[in-house]
Amino acid sequence: MVTFLIFSVVILGLIPIAIYFWQKPASRPEPVELPPPRSAGLFAEQAQTETAEPGEAKVLTTGLTQQQENEDESLAKLEELHGFMQTWRESPDKKSTATMLHLAASTDDADTYREAVELALNSWRRGSIPNLSAVELQTLLNSEYWLLSSRTRSSGAGFVLKRTLSQARREFETVNNPT
Secondary structure (H helix, E strand, O other): OOOHHHHOOOOOOOOHHHHHHHHOOOOOOOOOOOOOOOOOOHHHHHHHHOOHHHHHHHHHHHHHHHHHHHHHHHHHHHHHHHHHHHHHHHOOOHHHHHEEEEEEHHOOOOOHHHHHHHHHHHHHOOOOOOOHHHOOOOHHHHHOOOOOHHHHHOHHHHHHHHHHHHHHHHHHHHHHOOO
């Protein structure tokens, strides 16, 4: 009887092992090879435009046109900002400060936004901006910062901007929490 019990346990243990080895191994699909990337040299866009097929040339020239439009739009935003900054310097207030910082952030240029931040901070330190508390200015600076693209925020100029905002935050903390 004991022999039969041991024999049946061994058989029942060997059955799952046999099934495991009899299974077909999963076939791995061969990797799909991608075409080699096009070289992107200094004059690649111009050369591609000249040698491209008509459909490709249209796409490339459309991309160049959009890039030119974006540059024109950026220049227009910068001109609008500089004009607004001139009028803001004459009589800064809470609403115009918010507008100036928004215009600076919409240029998507970290240096331009940093200049606007420093201008607003200097005016606030002098007490030139009536009815604007440290908390309100800090909230305004931080919220407009997030309008900048992630590429701009992570650039070198973006690092300098983050450092400026960090210094301003520390200054605001001393004003808000005097010890």
